[in-house]
Amino acid sequence: MPIEVLDNELTAQRLSRLNEALGSGMFVHVRDMLHNMAASDIAFILESSPPKTREVLWQLIDQEHTGDILDELGEDLKDQLISQMAPERVARAATGMDTDDLAYILRSLPDTLYNQVLHSMSSQDRARVEKALSYPEDTAGSIMNTDTVTLRPDVNIDVILRYLRIRGELPDATDTLYVVDKRDQLLGGIKITHLLTCNPDTSVRDVMDPDLEGIPVGMSDTEVAQLFERHDWLSAPIIADDGKLLGRVTIDDIVDVIREDAEHSMMGMAGMDDDEDTFGPVLKSTFRRSLWLTINLFAALLAASVSNMFEGTLEQFATIAILMTIVPSMGGVAGNQTLALVIRGIALGHIGQSNSRWLIGKELAIGFLNGLLWSVLVFGAIWLWKGDMALGALIGGAMLINMTVAGLAGASIPLILKKLNIDPALAGGMVLTTVTDVIGLFAFLGLATLFLLN
């Protein structure tokens, strides 16, 4: 029996064959190809296609696959496709989806479409999804599934085994069955692998792990992901404040959370929305990126106004103008290194009250040491280039000041922003660069004015 060896090369080949078929207008052929692909592969191809190709492909996709494919798409593209769909089609697509994914999609719909979709759903589906929507975004509740299989503690394992056989297929990614009492209080759990190997004559209570920890429904999804990573869980039960079992979170949703949080840090530091669609429309992207550029323009004008204060110096010494970008540039890079480290530490939960002081001190020390090192090197470089020892000393001194400030600012800005409930990954870079630009220009031009003008 031949086993198909999966490979991304294969996806690439498939992509180019699809493109060929599309190019030559063989739409029936394309439809057949799409029909034989997994939803996740179609989603991948949609994500990798320019808008026009996407539109054609979307027309050719089986209606009954719509939900599964939407499930796998990035938020931006998902919103875009849904906004073009008839509410009935969205409702139909919704039927087969996991509760948490469906709630996620509904949350992003405009109000009128949202109500139309809810209206077109069966009352059972509607109840299920309304419950899920009652949990705030980015909490354990919002990524929770309600498809738990629960057992009572006083039943024998052989009864359970017979029950499972009658019940039939278990929900995807089920690795643990939960044990609850009459009031649905979580008592413990039994791993499926354990069910297979334990003595069938014992009771559930004797076999279960009574130390199974329930995750509070209101915990942030990032914290839940940290727990999954630390304990190598595949799934975890979610409980209400009173200990009642509400559902479970599975590792596939956790992987999405980890991916999203990581993308958020990386894209955020560059001033981009992590939802941004790589192959999205030009105009939408242009306007989206404007906010960041607007803020940067103000920062750049602020830096220019610092230079403006030293107009007299710049008038007399063109060399100062030539060299004045070096100090802010080095401070910016050094500060950004610290910033990235601290933002990662915050995201991983490593930085808290007890160690943030130590960390700021450490980064300040690194900034000062780097400042010493680079002030000597730059002093030498400028002395060599311009043959002016005093100029070298000026720029070296400014460098020492700015890199020390950069270390301090890179470590403390994200921590301060976090305290103020402002996302450090988003605002940190811009605030930091403004600080290192202003301090760098001020230090260099100030020292130059002090020592050269008199």
Add this chain to the structure above:
Amino acid sequence: MPIEVLDNELTAQRLSRLNEALGSGMFVHVRDMLHNMAASDIAFILESSPPKTREVLWQLIDQEHTGDILDELGEDLKDQLISQMAPERVARAATGMDTDDLAYILRSLPDTLYNQVLHSMSSQDRARVEKALSYPEDTAGSIMNTDTVTLRPDVNIDVILRYLRIRGELPDATDTLYVVDKRDQLLGGIKITHLLTCNPDTSVRDVMDPDLEGIPVGMSDTEVAQLFERHDWLSAPIIADDGKLLGRVTIDDIVDVIREDAEHSMMGMAGMDDDEDTFGPVLKSTFRRSLWLTINLFAALLAASVSNMFEGTLEQFATIAILMTIVPSMGGVAGNQTLALVIRGIALGHIGQSNSRWLIGKELAIGFLNGLLWSVLVFGAIWLWKGDMALGALIGGAMLINMTVAGLAGASIPLILKKLNIDPALAGGMVLTTVTDVIGLFAFLGLATLFLLN
């Protein structure tokens, strides 16, 4: 029965209680506290502690837990702790570890220690780990475990169920049993959940999924992670080129790969090593960050030498010097936005031969549109500030040129670097900033010289 509600608050509390006990020198108490903690929690606390606290904690940890704790640590801290351990202790710690994790640790050891550790291991452990070490780093083979449970196709399910009960506990994160023929060729797989619910009188062959795809042992771990994400796998079989089953990869290792790749992109863009330990020693960090600062110094000097070409203009017009940082700054931000988008697209596997041209065109268009928009705004701002329309027009023109170049460079630099087998996440930011600084200064000072000096 009380269920302990886990919470990161709890870890924070534990941390501060530990710190208190450490501070008052109650080491026996600390040892007891550590004794009752999970390895993953101890690892988390070590990661979050300054060096001195770490040293004391490490002394107080149970010897038999060492391996489990090392397993959970970041690479930098792991290396540091291992380098201070006696080879015998490393070897003892190695006994209880997963093969892939052990290989990972051994790979990072210096040669003499490496040989000493291998020498102190049992011959069985040594054979197991030498096999794992034969697979290149960052491939499916390097994150593979060999603890697969395999079945023959012609046995009945009830026989399998009896066999499993005799065999006892299954390896962690086992969700699928693999079916192989006499030559260990992978024929298919049976999900554990399916074993529980299927008819026991059927044969393995009838119940198994014959379409189970084996992952080639040489596939890059990043690609494997992409497959896991797309298909929501919990584990996947790894096969040799001839279809022979070699082992399996589990989702916990994939989560580590995703986390590491994401951190690599984020830290790399800021010029940091993704192994960098948040609470590592100052001097080591200082020297590590120097490489990036050295490169940046050359970039900054290059930019200064561009300004130097226009010394005459700068001598005559101090205002030009005051404003000359604005154009490079805006170009840098716009280019970095594009860069982040493209680096993420490459990491997710969305960008390939078939769509990179389209993407470059799109980003060029966004750059041009942004350039138009900002050149008008900056023209207005400078006209207002300096009351000089010509100056506003000059800076606006330079802005249009630089932002268009930024869009083009931000999209094409990472793609070119990838073609040259240079990591775009590491080198992209520096190359891009150099381009936008040089072009920005050249455009603004060049236009100013052309129109103002004559």
